[in-house]
Amino acid sequence: MKVRDFDGKNVYIVGGSSGIGLAAAEILAGRGSNIIIFARGRERLEEALERIKARKKRDRLRFAYKQLDITRPDEVERVMADAVDEFGPPDILINSAGRALPDYFENISYEQLDGSMKLHLYGNWNTVRALLPYLKERHGYIVNVCSVLGFVGVFGYSDYAASKHALMGLTESLKSELKPCGVGISILCPPDTDTPGFEVENRNKPPETVAVSEGGGLMQPEEVAEVLVKGMEKGKYFIGPGSARMLYLLKRYAPFLVDFVMDRQIRKVQKGNV
Numbered sequence: 001m002k003v004r005d006f007d008g009k010n011v012y013i014v015g016g017s018s019g020i021g022l023a024a025a026e027i028l029a030g031r032g033s034n035i036i037i038f039a040r041g042r043e044r045l046e047e048a049l050e051r052i053k054a055r056k057k058r059d060r061l062r063f064a065y066k067q068l069d070i071t072r073p074d075e076v077e078r079v080m081a082d083a084v085d086e087f088g089p090p091d092i093l094i095n096s097a098g099r100a101l102p103d104y105f106e107n108i109s110y111e112q113l114d115g116s117m118k119l120h121l122y123g124n125w126n127t128v129r130a131l132l133p134y135l136k137e138r139h140g141y142i143v144n145v146c147s148v149l150g151f152v153g154v155f156g157y158s159d160y161a162a163s164k165h166a167l168m169g170l171t172e173s174l175k176s177e178l179k180p181c182g183v184g185i186s187i188l189c190p191p192d193t194d195t196p197g198f199e200v201e202n203r204n205k206p207p208e209t210v211a212v213s214e215g216g217g218l219m220q221p222e223e224v225a226e227v228l229v230k231g232m233e234k235g236k237y238f239i240g241p242g243s244a245r246m247l248y249l250l251k252r253y254a255p256f257l258v259d260f261v262m263d264r265q266i267r268k269v270q271k272g273n274v
């Protein structure tokens with residue numbers, strides 16, 4: 001399943017008020033899509049909508065936002081039903097909501113683990129559940145935004161990596177289940193990307209985590225979103241921008257090498273050599 005043309009398509013972007021979700025919204029507005037974005041904070045939604053409108057391919061495209069917390073299943077059902085009524089049913093759903101708060105395992109509370117699972121696993125589950133009947137009817141497309149931490153566990157990301165691995169499992173099962181229904185699906189696994197969320201992520205990063213992450217480079221959200229759009233056009237299941245693709249192959253075919261490089265970085269920091 002490929003997305004042949006974005007023009008005139010109704011695109012629902014969860015987490016579209018910032019970072020990678022917003023960059024995808026801006027690109028797709030320029031390709032002629034009608035865009036509705038979802039997030040919790042109204043102010044950022046309003047500002048993002050203006051940025052998205054400024055990129056529109058032509059007049060008479062539709063743009064809207066709705067406040068939504070995807071960790072609340074009843075709210076997701078209600079808000080998505082309203083969106084379908086008011087905006088029209090989705091052809092494409094992009095699930096980009098997420099956050100990372102790296103720390104040592106001993107410092108991560110049960111509440112933080114619970115929050116990560118509710119956001120990255122249950123939250124994406126909730127939006128797909130609410131919109132799948134429409135996506136099936138329209139032979140639509142789903143993108144779940146995961147992370148390189150969906151296939152590699154990294155020092156400092158115990159709750160985040162666990163929840164993104166869970167999202168990987170959900171998305172792979174959906175891939176197999178949705179193929180006969182004509183619904184396409186991709187998993188986007190970005191490396192470090194320079195977004196407002198990444199700025200928050202960096203505030204409390206253990207030095208070992210910084211050292212391990214440095215090798216992967218830093219992408220811009222627009223670059224990641226461009227790779228995403230091209231991946232959807234090709235109907236690629238795994239979309240790995242920048243260093244993510246190489247890391248994916250290394251983890252699959254030479255996992256000892258990934259461990260070796262990460263362990264060496266961590267040892268250097270712990271011996272005070274960095």
Ligand SMILES: NC(=O)c1ccc[n+]([C@@H]2O[C@H](COP(=O)([O-])OP(=O)(O)OC[C@H]3O[C@@H](n4cnc5c(N)ncnc54)[C@H](OP(=O)(O)O)[C@@H]3O)[C@@H](O)[C@H]2O)c1
Pocket residue numbers: 014015016017018019020021038039040041042044068069070071095096097098099100119123145146147148189190191192193194195196197198
């Ligand atoms: N940036 C990176 O380095 C990086 C790397 C790999 C993967 N990723 C993944 O890429 C995705 C986007 O990250 P980003 O860096 O672009 O983040 P970002 O700039 O912080 O944007 C996150 C978006 O998600 C929304 N959101 C957060 N919690 C939500 C909730 N409970 N319900 C609904 N919306 C919610 C935020 O708005 P509100 O806060 O107002 O709700 C915002 O619109 C995430 O899934 C992240 O895990 C990011």
